[in-house]
Each structure stands twice: as C-alpha cells, then as structure tokens.
Amino acid sequence: MPYLMRAEPYDASIGAVRPLFFSDLGFTSEPADSPSNTYFVRRIETPLAVRRSLFSGSAIGGYSETSFGSATLANDDGKLDWLSDLDWDGRLVEILYSPQERPALADFTVLFSGAAEQLVPGDEIEIQLRDLLVLLDVPASRGQFGGTGxxxxxxxxxxxxxxxxxxxxxxxxxxxxxxxxxxxxxxxxxxxxxxxxxxxxxxxxxxxxxxxxxxxxxxxxxxxxxxxxxxxxxxxxxxxxxxxxxxxxxxxxxxSGAWVYRFADLVRHVVTSMTTVTGASLLDVSFAAFNGLQPAVLGYWCDGSSVPKVRDVIDQLADSVGAYWGFGEDRLLSLGRYDGPAATADFEFTERTIIDLTPRPVDRRMKALKLGYRPFGVIFTADELDRVNVSAADLEAFQNEYRWTAVATNAAAAGASLLATEEEGKTLFDTEVAATAERDRRLSLFSAKRKAFDVVVPLTPGLTVGHTVKLTDSRFGLSGGWRGLVLEIERDANDETLKMTVQG
Known part of the structure; x- marks a missing residue:
C-alpha cells in the first residue's frame, strides 16, 4: 500500500528548514493539493516501525513514555548522502498511509507525526524517530543568577x-x-x-x-x-x-492575574513558559476536561540547587492525579486519566479482523492503599527546631516529609485474592480531602479483577494509546464483546499490522 514521508530538517546553508518528500511507490500531488505539483521521491524502504506506550513500565498512571521507532530510505546509489549534512534532531517527520491502490493526496491519513532523533547515513539511511515529548526533555528553569547583585x-x-x-x-x-x-x-x-x-x-x-x-x-x-x-x-x-x-x-x-494550582493549569504553565512548545500546541479541550476531573490544589517547588527536566516535573504532577499525557498524531499535547475503558469504544474488532489474540498477565489486584500528601520541602531534625516555642504537634509534623491518609481496604479483593497487594503512594496534593478522594478512586480501579490481551489487527490509522477498543471473539470470554483500554501499540508498516496491549 502507498506510503508518503514529509520531513523538515534544517539546512544551515539557507538558514531555514528544507521540506523533503519521499514515497515507497512514487507519487505526485495535484495542482489543488498542498503541497501542489510535488513529486514524492521513490525512496522509502521501511515506511515505519514504531512503538508507543501510555505509561512507562507496567505501572498504570503518571509517568510518560516517549514513543520511538524508525523509517529507512534506499540509498544504494549514494544520491541521498547529502541528507547527512542537514540538521535532523528535533525536526518534523510525518509518515502518511492510504489503503487505496491509487490514492489522491486527500486519501492519505497520518500514521505518525513526530520528530527525528537523528539520521544514520549508509546504503540504507535510517531516520530514528521520537514523538514530540523530546521537546520537553529540557531544564525546568526560570534562568540563572548572574551574580551582579x-x-x-x-x-x-x-x-x-x-x-x-x-x-x-x-x-x-x-x-x-x-x-x-x-x-x-x-x-x-x-x-x-x-x-x-x-x-x-x-x-x-x-x-x-x-x-x-x-x-x-x-x-x-x-x-x-x-x-x-x-x-x-x-x-x-x-x-x-x-x-x-x-x-x-x-x-x-x-x-494572567490568577493563581494557578490545578494539574492541567500547572502543566500548561510549565510547558509554555519553560519550553519552545506554545499554547497553540496544546489540545485545549483535554486541558479543560481535566480541570473538571481534578480541580484539587497541587504544588511543585524547585530551589534551583538541582534542576529537573520539564518532562520529569509533569510526570511527578501526573503521578499524583493518575494522569497520562503526550503528543498525538495531530502534534498536540493532550491530557487524560486512566479510569478504565470508556463506555463507548473508539474502534471495534471481531474474529474476522483480529489477526492474533493472546492473553497476557496482569498486575496483582490491590486490596489496600494509603496516600501521602502535603509534602514538606524541609524536613527538620529535632535539633533544628525551637523546642520551647514550637507546639508539640508541629515538632512532630515538621520532622516528617508527608502527611498520610488512613489506609483504605477493599474487602472483596482481600477475600478473593490471597496475593492482593497493600500499596502506598506519595502525591503532591495539599489537602487530605483531595488525597483521600484519589485514594478511593485508585482502589476502586485496581482492586477489580482485570483482563489483558496482546492483539494484532490490520494497520488502523487513528488508533493509538488511550483509545478504548471492543473485542469480540469466541475465546477467553469475549463472545459478548469486551471493552479494554489500549496501553501500548506497535505499528509495523512493512507487515501492515498493528499490535496493541489492551487492558480492562
């Protein structure tokens, strides 16, 4: 099937990006297209192999995972050697796909939109790919002291x-x-x-x-x-x-004259004030929705003695509220929260469209949980406190990093699962009420019995992590249809397949 690539590496000789267009079969756009009358050079060898995860590791909630992959261009004749003279890191790379044999440009959909990590020259040129989260791997900083007084x-x-x-x-x-x-x-x-x-x-x-x-x-x-x-x-x-x-x-x-304290508003401020990403690159509807989901007060303090990356700051905030976040194929930064599968599936697959279906293990059920909140930036030793003038309660409190909610227990999980876990987590919530509400939400989700599958389906443009899919199959209790959340995807454009890990 036809694939197109659009790339915009930086060319120092002209002081600007140089748009490049490639294809696997050869393609020319029409006069009314954008770009118009453009030949997409027949050079694509491997259109795309990419992996994207909703969260880092097996834990659900909080920590982002940069998608990564590659695309290759044929260069046996050496006519693309000059590409290595351009600057590729962080620059736009887009892969488009159409299932039609003779498509127009409008028939193509975006399969991947992200940034180049680097170009590796050779007879087969490899363009290493990352999603736009790499733009947030920069210091979370207001600048440095100059020392002039x-x-x-x-x-x-x-x-x-x-x-x-x-x-x-x-x-x-x-x-x-x-x-x-x-x-x-x-x-x-x-x-x-x-x-x-x-x-x-x-x-x-x-x-x-x-x-x-x-x-x-x-x-x-x-x-x-x-x-x-x-x-x-x-x-x-x-x-x-x-x-x-x-x-x-x-x-x-x-x-804009108003104190910001909610997760979505804090993310917006950190991203737009400390990186090159602007407000136009944020999916506003997702930020507004998250403000409604989680309006509680959070906080982050950096004293400047060590400087985190912007991405690490957002990860810590997200871990407090169970959020996931990242850039989509629309190149917009969006926020979401793991609340289990949605009531209505975004995509549906049956036995006729499921290429392979394999059950996979799930994490143990959770039977008990407590959360820390109101972290103290300074943890005093007893000798650092004025023992005469500080109250007994404060003497105790100021020597602890967190306050803690009570332990909540799910009796059904405790009774059914002998290996159910007792967990604790640290958050950036300021109040006990907010921490208790988040504790109860997580316990409800993770105390339930779950299923998970690795599923291979035809390459499906638009399907990505965070979507809910409905699977119908005669095996594994799926005959009546089962909904799960897509936690990870691997796209293989050579095989024209998509492998996804689904849990619900």
Missing part, C-alpha cells in the same frame, strides 16, 4: 538556577540573595501569597507590607520579627537574620 544574586550564586514555585507548597526554604538586607527569593516570576513564615519552626507575625519592587522592598524600614514581601518580584525580606532555617508556606506564580 540585587535580584541577580551575589557572586556566590552566579550560575545557579533561580528558584520557582507553582501551586501551593509547605515548609520550603527560599533562596537568600542579599544577606546584608535579609532578602530571599521565592520565584523571579512572582508568587501569589505568603501563607506562613517560620524561623526554626516558630511562626513570624503577619507580613507588614507588600512592595512593588526589589528596590522598594530593600528601602522599607523593618526591624525585629518584621516580614515584608514583594510578591510581584517573588521576594521576601526579614527585619533581622533568622536564628536557624527560614521556611515558608506559599502559593506560587500567577498566570
């Missing part, structure tokens, strides 16, 4: 990344940027609210004022236990040096 920090801070805060976090330690004036930085992009400030666990009085800039904050008259802020500049100033470790509870950055 003021908000740029001292010489000792030169080169260190600036701290940043999104959502709500407790017991975090802002970065001292001016010891003479006791000025600390929370986030150069600003923060919304200072909820509490403490010295060795002892709470300071309420802030005496908020100032418009670093200059105004330093010029303010402060004494003793006075605390002042410049929330717009992301700064806090103390009237005197603290006796021990200075920590705060705070609410982070505002976006």
């Amino acid at each position: 003021g908000v740029d920090g001292t010489a000792e801070l030169r080169g260190r990344d600036k701290p940043w805060l999104i959502g709500r976090r407790r017991q975090i330690e802002p970065v001292l940027i001016n010891a003479a004036n006791n000025v600390y930085m929370v986030d150069p992009a600003g923060f919304s609210s200072l909820l509490a400030a403490r010295d060795m666990g002892v709470t300071y009085p309420a802030a005496v004022g908020d100032f418009a800039s670093y200059t105004a904050l330093v010029a303010a008259s402060l004494t003793g236990t006075n605390v002042a802020t410049s929330k717009t500049a992301g700064l806090i100033r103390l009237g005197q040096k603290p006796n021990g470790r200075f920590t705060i509870d705070a609410e982070g950055v505002k976006v």
Whole structure:
C-alpha cells in the first residue's frame, strides 16, 4: 500500500528548514493539493516501525513514555548522502498511509507525526524517530543568577538556577540573595501569597507590607520579627537574620492575574513558559476536561540547587492525579486519566479482523492503599527546631516529609485474592480531602479483577494509546464483546499490522 514521508530538517546553508518528500511507490500531488505539483521521491524502504506506550513500565498512571521507532530510505546509489549534512534532531517527520491502490493526496491519513532523533547515513539511511515529548526533555528553569547583585544574586550564586514555585507548597526554604538586607527569593516570576513564615519552626507575625519592587522592598524600614514581601518580584525580606532555617508556606506564580494550582493549569504553565512548545500546541479541550476531573490544589517547588527536566516535573504532577499525557498524531499535547475503558469504544474488532489474540498477565489486584500528601520541602531534625516555642504537634509534623491518609481496604479483593497487594503512594496534593478522594478512586480501579490481551489487527490509522477498543471473539470470554483500554501499540508498516496491549 502507498506510503508518503514529509520531513523538515534544517539546512544551515539557507538558514531555514528544507521540506523533503519521499514515497515507497512514487507519487505526485495535484495542482489543488498542498503541497501542489510535488513529486514524492521513490525512496522509502521501511515506511515505519514504531512503538508507543501510555505509561512507562507496567505501572498504570503518571509517568510518560516517549514513543520511538524508525523509517529507512534506499540509498544504494549514494544520491541521498547529502541528507547527512542537514540538521535532523528535533525536526518534523510525518509518515502518511492510504489503503487505496491509487490514492489522491486527500486519501492519505497520518500514521505518525513526530520528530527525528537523528539520521544514520549508509546504503540504507535510517531516520530514528521520537514523538514530540523530546521537546520537553529540557531544564525546568526560570534562568540563572548572574551574580551582579540585587535580584541577580551575589557572586556566590552566579550560575545557579533561580528558584520557582507553582501551586501551593509547605515548609520550603527560599533562596537568600542579599544577606546584608535579609532578602530571599521565592520565584523571579512572582508568587501569589505568603501563607506562613517560620524561623526554626516558630511562626513570624503577619507580613507588614507588600512592595512593588526589589528596590522598594530593600528601602522599607523593618526591624525585629518584621516580614515584608514583594510578591510581584517573588521576594521576601526579614527585619533581622533568622536564628536557624527560614521556611515558608506559599502559593506560587500567577498566570494572567490568577493563581494557578490545578494539574492541567500547572502543566500548561510549565510547558509554555519553560519550553519552545506554545499554547497553540496544546489540545485545549483535554486541558479543560481535566480541570473538571481534578480541580484539587497541587504544588511543585524547585530551589534551583538541582534542576529537573520539564518532562520529569509533569510526570511527578501526573503521578499524583493518575494522569497520562503526550503528543498525538495531530502534534498536540493532550491530557487524560486512566479510569478504565470508556463506555463507548473508539474502534471495534471481531474474529474476522483480529489477526492474533493472546492473553497476557496482569498486575496483582490491590486490596489496600494509603496516600501521602502535603509534602514538606524541609524536613527538620529535632535539633533544628525551637523546642520551647514550637507546639508539640508541629515538632512532630515538621520532622516528617508527608502527611498520610488512613489506609483504605477493599474487602472483596482481600477475600478473593490471597496475593492482593497493600500499596502506598506519595502525591503532591495539599489537602487530605483531595488525597483521600484519589485514594478511593485508585482502589476502586485496581482492586477489580482485570483482563489483558496482546492483539494484532490490520494497520488502523487513528488508533493509538488511550483509545478504548471492543473485542469480540469466541475465546477467553469475549463472545459478548469486551471493552479494554489500549496501553501500548506497535505499528509495523512493512507487515501492515498493528499490535496493541489492551487492558480492562
């Protein structure tokens, strides 16, 4: 069947991307097509071999998995050797497919749309492929201190990344940027609210004022236990040096004048402010839907001493709410949540269209679960706390990284499965109510008895991870039709098959 490739590597000689068009059988677009009157050079050897997973590893929820694969071009004559002079990494590669023997360009559908990892030259040129998650493998950073003084920090801070805060976090330690004036930085992009400030666990009085800039904050008259802020500049100033470790509870950055704290809004902010991905590359309907699914307060704090990748930040947030996320063939970043198969299947396959059906093992049922919430950025030792002026409850709390929900148990799973597991998980939720709701949702899902299959079907454009499929077969209790969620796919364009792992 016909395949087309569209690629846009960067050509330094012209200072721009150079569009390239290839095919397996030879193809020319029509005058009304886009691109028009273009010959897709007959060079494709292997159209596509690619794997994509909903989650990393066997665990369901949270951690993304970059899809990877390759396509090859015939180059026995050496006429494509010049392709290795172009810059391919991160550049667009699209593979299109049509089941028709004599298709028009409009008959092709996108089978893969992602980025090149690199080009490997030879008699058979290999273009290694990744999906667009590679664009998020960049530092989650607000920039570095220059060490020139003021908000740029001292010489000792030169080169260190600036701290940043999104959502709500407790017991975090802002970065001292001016010891003479006791000025600390929370986030150069600003923060919304200072909820509490403490010295060795002892709470300071309420802030005496908020100032418009670093200059105004330093010029303010402060004494003793006075605390002042410049929330717009992301700064806090103390009237005197603290006796021990200075920590705060705070609410982070505002976006368009509003504090952001929900999972989808935090992902949007991190992606659009810390990567080259713009808002136009986000599937807005999925972000809006997730805000409805999970409106709870989350938080993430980076003090700048070590800098995570943007993808790692999103993974940690996603792990808290059971989300999956990634780029689709539409090249848009979307969010979803594993709630089991949907009530209506996106695709259906019967014995006539199922090439191979193999049961596969599933993870053990879960019988009990507890979740940690409200993580503390600073975990004190007993000697670091003011034992005289800190309450007994806080003395205990400040020495623990998390608070915990009660353990919830599913009696049916415990009674039916002798190997059912007792689990615990750590989240970035701020409240017990939100953590308890997520605990109960997960336990309901993972305490149920499940099935899983590896299924091989004809190459099906549009079918990808996160879709629900309905399988009907005389074997394995599927005669009445069974719905499962697609967790992983492998496309093999040479065989024109798609292998998927389905669970429900």
